[in-house]
Amino acid sequence: MSLVTLTGVGKRYRRRQAPAVSGLSFTVGRGEILALLGPSGCGKTTTLRLIAGFETPDEGTITIGDRVVADAARAVLVPPEERGVGVVFQDYALFPHLTVEQNVAFGLHRRARPERQGRVAETLRLVGLGALARRYPHELSGGQQQRIALARALAPAPALLLLDEPFSNLDADLRNQMREEVGHVLRATGTTALFVTHDQEEAFTIADRVGVLAAGRLVQIGAPEVIYHHPATPFVAGFVGAADFLPGEVTAAGIVTEVGAFPNDDARPAGQQVDVMIRPDDVTFSVCDDGPATILTRSFRGSLTLYCLGLPSGRRLFSSQPSAADFTPGLRVRVDVHALHVVTFPAE
């Protein structure tokens, strides 16, 4: 049962310029958390703003619940204040002249006073900031402001919550913590949420499903594991994690590359030339004096160390290894690739 449906939605800001988004169609299920993932300028924020009602689509329809909120063909446009959609902004947009309490109560203006107070207290408890009700936003830390922004958006119990790069203003430690907390709050309240990010780790941690956008188009949408292990295009493969591509030929014995043969999982016809996706975590190597490959560079990443291996053909392959062992560049090695999911793309 889907809550939000986009059908063929397009938006162009300036004539003679490429559209910000085009032909966008997807749904968000009730209670689902969907992440829109993509590089900056791919149209993900525009999508969010179209659903919120801050922008008007040039084509297509947007449905929330059983109500068409935007239909370009029939000039239907429901203003943002009537869509019942909560938004958490990148800069939080907390009103500086109002206390935490008044900020959270801002969207409850149509309710009776006792109900309003009860709802504010309840929402503040939910985000764990009941004690700060009388503070002003500037007296709060970044993480606290983030939680107030979430509480304010959740207070009117919106059917749908939109989050625009919600964690980008936080430092790394806090970001991890807030991801978990926000995910927890969303699930605890059963809120349907759509959030926008350029950080694939963020998308994978919180979302039930991830949609990848590139140049205004939805390239792939699916569960995080599917996106990661079975990317639909080389772009998705490269965006959601580091990936190298090695040329191979489909034979009866599988797909033969210079680092060995892989099972033909995609059932490609024999004789076809393909590129095989290989992720650094699938690549291992052993030191061997007459090994065909050489360690070119080594870059220490903390718990993992990333090695760049030079293959006989001159191509390079990255391998990430636990930092427990250490290999110096220049060593000759034998390369082993153990891909659980073999992903291939037809060669260009």
Add this chain to the structure above:
Amino acid sequence: MAVPLLVVGTAWRHPAGAVWRHLWDTQLAGLIVNTLGLAAAVGAGTLAIGTALAWLVVAYRFPGRRVFEWALVLPLAVPAYVIGFAFLGLFDFSGPVQSALRRALGDEWRVPELRSGWGVALVMTLVFYPYVYLLARSAFREHGLATLETARSLGRSRRRAFFGTVLPMARPSLVAGVSLAMMEALADFGTVSTFGYRTLTEAIYRVWHGMFDRAAAAQLASLLLLLALALLGLERALRGRRRFTQGHRPAGGVAGVRLRGWRARVATGACLAVLGLAFVLPVGQLLLWAGELVGGARVPANFGALLGSTFALAAGAALSICVLALILAYAVRLHPSPGARFVAQFSSMGYALPGAVIAVGVLAPIAWLDGVLRDVVQLVLGRPLDLLLTGSAVAVLFAYAVRFLAVGYQTIDASLARVPPSFDEAARSLGVRLGGTLRRVHLPLMRGGLLTAAILVWVETMKELPATLLLRPLGLKTLAIEVWELTSESLWAEAALPAIAIVLVGLFPLMLTTHLTNGPARGPE
């Protein structure tokens, strides 16, 4: 806002009347020469004094510098016609200066006549130099000392670095300041009429009130409008071609050079002389006169009523202009189309228009509206109606709106621009409509800006003379008009009381703005 401009601009459609032909034959060339000459003299004078004082205060340390830094702005609080008549009183044949000179040097001594072009130019230079001073000071503060250091590290002498680098970099600010001063000189009516110096503004008034020839007045106004627009265009051309902005390098750590000995005395003396002539002396004289009046219990009985009507009129103007400016700024925020921006910019142009021009331009549309109203009333009630708007406060308020909308708009627009657009979206996503967003988010956040705008407009309208004089309802008097009427009869002492009231009110926004502009600049000291 465009209507008055159009009215004045199309004044030439009416055939030139006898008054106009008479003017043309006898005075017009002289009027134009006088007006242009005055503007040029004031421009040169303010450029020299304003720039020199600003550089002195920014680049050097000398006794009293900190006080002069803000005190040199004070003359801006006093309308030129007030300083003007104080000077006339001071240097009158029977005034304190000439009397003292005669006692000391005998009856043969003659002071140069102040009621001349040079006298007017001197007074206006003393009153308007703060425009140049303020803009030059902030330009010098922003990049002057750092630039000087860079130039000197590249082997330039201090003098060559100043004239070759610092001054050209400050040019946009200097041009803006000088053109403000020249616009004020063009627009001035009170001073020239007190000094009996013939310029276009003064001629507009004479033709309007003395000869009742509105068409000729409109034609004179269009000439003045042309001069003002030419000045505006010149300013844009000189300023807009190049932009001298660079990464803001805070002047912290770059201290001015400490002056010692006679140099320090000259610096202090120069500041003291300008401030004394432009502010202390005239305002002191006003205070003396006003003191005599109060001490002798000769305060006019209607003074309270005069204050009341002036304040009320100015308050009405402040309120209506702020509402108008808010609507305009909000419209541009909601629909930021090029068209909306143009409308906003265009309606702010009135500030460059002399009050006399606006008065002439406002009268025609008001009279037309009156005609329409009369016809409507005639139709509905079946009996004629007296002129309702012409000669009413509405006409005066309309003129104020044309002239001072820019003051309110710029302040309000700036404070609205500080509210991030995400606030509007946050409010609307929380189910609050446009009106509610304005009331619950924008207005509380803009309170300071709105108050500042209202005060600035209130004070400006209170000082306004020509438009008020030409359009006022019968019997309505403001402080400015009272001052003008009394001084035109050389009743200096009697004029001092309303003049002092204007000065006191004028100091108010000055304190407000110096407080604002001095705040961040205090850092490096």
